[in-house]
Amino acid sequence: MKPKAKPLHLESGEQVSLFQWAEYENARVLPGAIRTYMFSIPNGAFLKNARQAVQLKREGLRVGASDVFLAIPIFEHRWAGMFIELKKQRQHFRSMREAEKAVSDTQLEFHQDMTAAGYLCSVAYGWEEARKQIVDYLNHGR
Numbered sequence: 380m381k382p383k384a385k386p387l388h389l390e391s392g393e394q395v396s397l398f399q400w401a402e403y404e405n406a407r408v409l410p411g412a413i414r415t416y417m418f419s420i421p422n423g424a425f426l427k428n429a430r431q432a433v434q435l436k437r438e439g440l441r442v443g444a445s446d447v448f449l450a451i452p453i454f455e456h457r458w459a460g461m462f463i464e465l466k467k468q469r470q471h472f473r474s475m476r477e478a479e480k481a482v483s484d485t486q487l488e489f490h491q492d493m494t495a496a497g498y499l500c501s502v503a504y505g506w507e508e509a510r511k512q513i514v515d516y517l518n519h520g521r
Contacts, residue, residue, distance in 0.1 A: 393505050393506040397465065400506065401413040401414040404510075409451060413449070417448065419446060419447055419448075422446070441489065443487075443489040445486070445490070447462070447463040448460060448462055449516070451517065453516065453517075455519070458497060459496070461500070461516050462500045462501070463500075463509050463512065464482060464500075464503070466503065467505065468505035469504045482502055486502075
């Protein structure tokens with residue numbers, strides 16, 4: 380009997396697709412590809428145990444931190460960069476309410492704190508929505 384395939388972690392796949400796109404898309408306002416200025420924030424989703432969680436918190440892990448950061452400031456709008464909380468595509472949720480609830484209180488608090496500090500923060504449902512948000516953000520810098 381063939382073993383069952385593990386279910387694909389949908390959010391992870393969306394993030395991989397976003398970074399593949401960013402590898403080849405021009406940053407417009409700075410030289411090079413968007414990927415040069417964009418990175419993920421591993422925020423504890425794959426912790427192995429409580430001991431590791433304690434250690435990462437000591438090292439500065441912040442619960443609720445967004446998944447992706449784009450380190451390109453858009454000075455004319457006073458944005459120091461862009462944080463993106465990336466969720467699976469809306470079609471993979473049972474309802475719009477479930478999709479909205481996918482954003483935790485700690486993630487909303489993180490966005491409030493970073494917005495107050497001058498960053499643009501967004502929630503994207505799928506990599507294509509994140510791509511559009513990034514392109515719109517960069518077009519404000521033209």
